[in-house]
Structures are given as C-alpha cells and as structure tokens.
Amino acid sequence: MIRLGLFFFFFAFSQYALGSTLSSSRVEPSSLEELSESKLLTFFKNKEILKQGDELILFSQTTFLPTHNEFYLESTLDGVKVDMMQSSESLWLSKFSAFSEVKEHLYSVNIFAMNKKEKNRTENALKQLKKELRLLKKALLVETDPARIEALEKEKAQKEAYRDSLEEALENLKVFVKTESFSFSVEQNTENGNFPYLTAISPGVGLNIGGGVLTLSGFNFLPNSIVKIGGVNASVLSESASSIQVISPTFATLGVKEVEVSYPVEQKNTVLKNSFTVTDQGILKNLRPVANAQTYVTAIHPVTNPVALDASTSYDENNPNELDYVWTVITAPNNSGVVPGSTLPNQPNPSVMPGKKGTYVFELRVRESSTSEHLESLPINIILEVTK
C-alpha cells in the first residue's frame, strides 16, 4: 500500500515537475490588456424575482477564451468572500441558502486567467495527492506496528508538504484580469409568515424638525424593532405584532423617504419605499384631496350586470388611503331605477344598475376621513351613457 502510494507520489511529482519545466507559457500581458477591456461574464440566476426566504443560485458564464488559458473566478457578496463551484469549463455557480433581508446586494467576481495545461496538471496532481492522503489517514487508524506507524506518519508529512506546495503553485498560476459585478435585490415576502411586513405609516408626512408620533402598521413585527425613516433612527414608543409607534426623528433633508423596520439579531427587515414625505415647517399644511375618476362610461341597453364606476385613482397627499367617497346622482332617466339626489355607497368602485337608455350623471367628492379638518375635494362629474 505504502509502496503504491509512494509510486503515485513520485509519479505525480515527476509529471508536475516535468510539466513545469516544459511549459513556462503564462498569460501574456498583451492578451491580459485586451481581456480586461472586454465583458467577460454573463450573470443569471435561478429565480427572476427573489423574495425573503428564497434560495438563490447565481450562475456566471465566462466568455469563450480562444487561447491556451482559461478563466478562474473568485466571488464576493457585499464584500464578503463566497464559495464558487465550477460546473463546466465556462460555468460557475454560487449557492446561497436564503436571504432574510429586503435589500440590494452586490455580487462581484474577480476574474483571473490561468494557463490551462498547468492548471489541469497541478489540479490532477493535487487530486491524486488528496486521495492518497485519505488512504494514509485510514491506514494510520488501523495500524498498530510502531515502526509502520512512524513510516506512515513520515510519508503523510511529506505528502502534506507537497500538497501545500501544489496549492501555492496553483495560486501562483492565477493572473488577475478584472472584476465584474452583478446586483440583485431581495424583495418583501408577503406570503411567508416568517417575515415582518410593513404595510403603512400614518401620517405619511412629517416635519423636518421631527417630533410627531407616527404609527407603522403591518404584520409579524417582532420585539425590539429598529425603525429608520430615510436612514434616520426613530425612537420606538410602543410595539406589537401589527403596530409600532415611533417619534418622528429630525431630518437633514426634505423629500420622500423609505421606512425600514429591522431586527439585527434575527437578520430580518421590512421596507416600505417612498412612504413618508419630509417637509419643512413653513410649507406643511393639510392639502385638499383630489377626486379622480373615469369620467365617461358607456353601457349597452338592456344592462344585465351592474356597471362599476371607478374613482380608485383619487388621492390625498397628506393621508394616503384614508378617503371617504361621496357619490350623488345628479340626473338619470325617469323610471330607470336610479333616483336623482340619491347617493351611492362610500367606496371607490360603486356599481349602478341603469334600467333605461339615456344619460346618467353622478357627482363625486372625496373627503379626508381621518383628519379633524375633513377637507373635501372639488367635485367632478361622471357621465354614464347607456345606448342601444
């Protein structure tokens, strides 16, 4: 066994040494320059949309290299080195078990060129050597003769030293070419109950000097929430699984901000983009909501199904999603079942059942439902034309 091992050892060494002598061809500097100016990698991932909790496999395919060289890749994710597996000569994979945080990631690949023959020869020698080391380790476990153990230990030490030198030689074969990067984002997982999910912040506007109480609504909030609005920490007043109250912090800049609730220990977070507007004291005022609707609707007589009106694009900049819808019938054909002066349900998409041909006119006003002022929009008219 030992003799056979030694034979392979010296065979592998002689092959490696011979190869090193014969082939001194390294990566030419001129070709390096050309390579560094070209796009060398195509990135793709196993999922188009990546959500919290999803496993990800990132593929990096190298371009064709028409020389005696081949590429070697090393990668980092957000600056931390990650494993890569070479699955074919030009395809490399990195596997990530799951991402918990909603954020943008940067995957960077350092591209090296290596002399193909030297790399293969060194790798084959290494593979053989590692196999022999495994066998030696097994032999040492069962050997009882002290002299044999000493011989095996000596052989093992020699081979380990040789393995280290081969690994160093392999490392030295790498010639850095360039770095290429690929960014991808992890999105909110709203279906999996394992992740916090922020759905709203109220009010949606605040002063740059801070100070107001803001209520964050959502699901699956954990204890010890850290709330950031536009990257600025907000002090938490109270928290439950579905609601967090914070004091609005002081902001250095005005404008629309994102709100993030995070849990560093659990490495989870939830982000609501463009959800909070910071304004200065001078211009902060409650603005009138705006009624907006599809203003001309048609239907064919006889109408068999209710006709839906659509005012879902109405809005209130100060208090999003907190509107009352005041619909009034202005005119309608006689005996049509729709009575002038009557109202429709308080909702963005009420339905009517016009019983006759003719023109129906509805007025819509939207009104703030949560403020003390209950500001109302200017009215708009919606025409429903029922034709034959």
Add this chain to the structure above:
Amino acid sequence: MKHALSLFLLSISLFNPTVRATEVLDTKIIETYVDATYDEGDSAILRTQFFSKPDNQNLEFDLISKINDVEISVHRINDFEIFSTLEDLAIGSYTWAVQVVLQDKRLATDLKISLTNFANRISEIDTELLDATDPEEIADLEAERAELVELSSTVQDQLTKIRTPFLNPITKTFIVE
C-alpha cells in the same frame, strides 16, 4: 431548393417573432426514424435527423424525447443527427414523442456538461460511500451528494428555461411483440 426554402423560412421565423413556428411546418426540418415493430428483448435506435440548423450560430436545435411520456436521454452526434437507444424492450405498445426546441448553444452545452459532471461526482460518492466507515466522512459525503442532487435539479430547470419549443411535437408509435 427545398432546403434553401426551409432555411429561408427558418431564418425568418427566428428573427421575426410574429412568424409562428407552425408556419414552417410544411417545410421539412426534421425526420424521425423508428421501426414499426420489434421483438421482445430487442434494442431500438430512435434516430432524428435535422435538415437545417438556425442561421444564428449562437443557437441550435435540440430534442426532448419521450417514450410513453417519460423523458429519455438523447445523444447528439452533430447539428444534424441525434439518437436515443432503448435496450431490452418489453412487450407492449410504445409512443415516441419528439419535441424540437431552440436553445442558446453555448449555455445549453455548459448546463449539460454541468449535469454530466454532477452525475459523475454523485456516482463517485456512491462508490466512496460503499467503502466509507468513518461517520464524519459518511456525513460529509452524504451532504455533498444531497447538494449535488439539488444543484442538478436547479441546472435542469435552467436548461428547461432556455429552451423554446419550436415545432409541434412529433409522435410515432411502435409495437414490441
């Protein structure tokens, strides 16, 4: 002349997405060959011949071949010849369905080589597991095997994703007596 026409139509269909694959059905792009009957225990060669290939050299045709709805492996000789073999046939009626797909040549090759490399390593691990006695080594080998199986599945999915069905599936039946 006929080949020139089919190549012409094919090139139109590849670069003009509004031209449907069925529009080039009349021109012969592939032919499949299998005998109508075999004897029990025989081997069958299922041969597919392409009469043209995509003008775009980055693309290639490939086949998804199924016997009674179960996918079988295909062996590619070149851009025009692909075959599968069925050995030791059992008595019964068989339906051979062939789906032509269009794919990125280099990427498909890389993915297929990856699948072969994974399968080879899985096979090596299975052999190593037969001899392994150290529980730590066994656990490592089994973990590596499980990861390779999972990766194979992902790579196979990726291969499916990059394939666009080209013509309608072609089916042939044969009987083993």
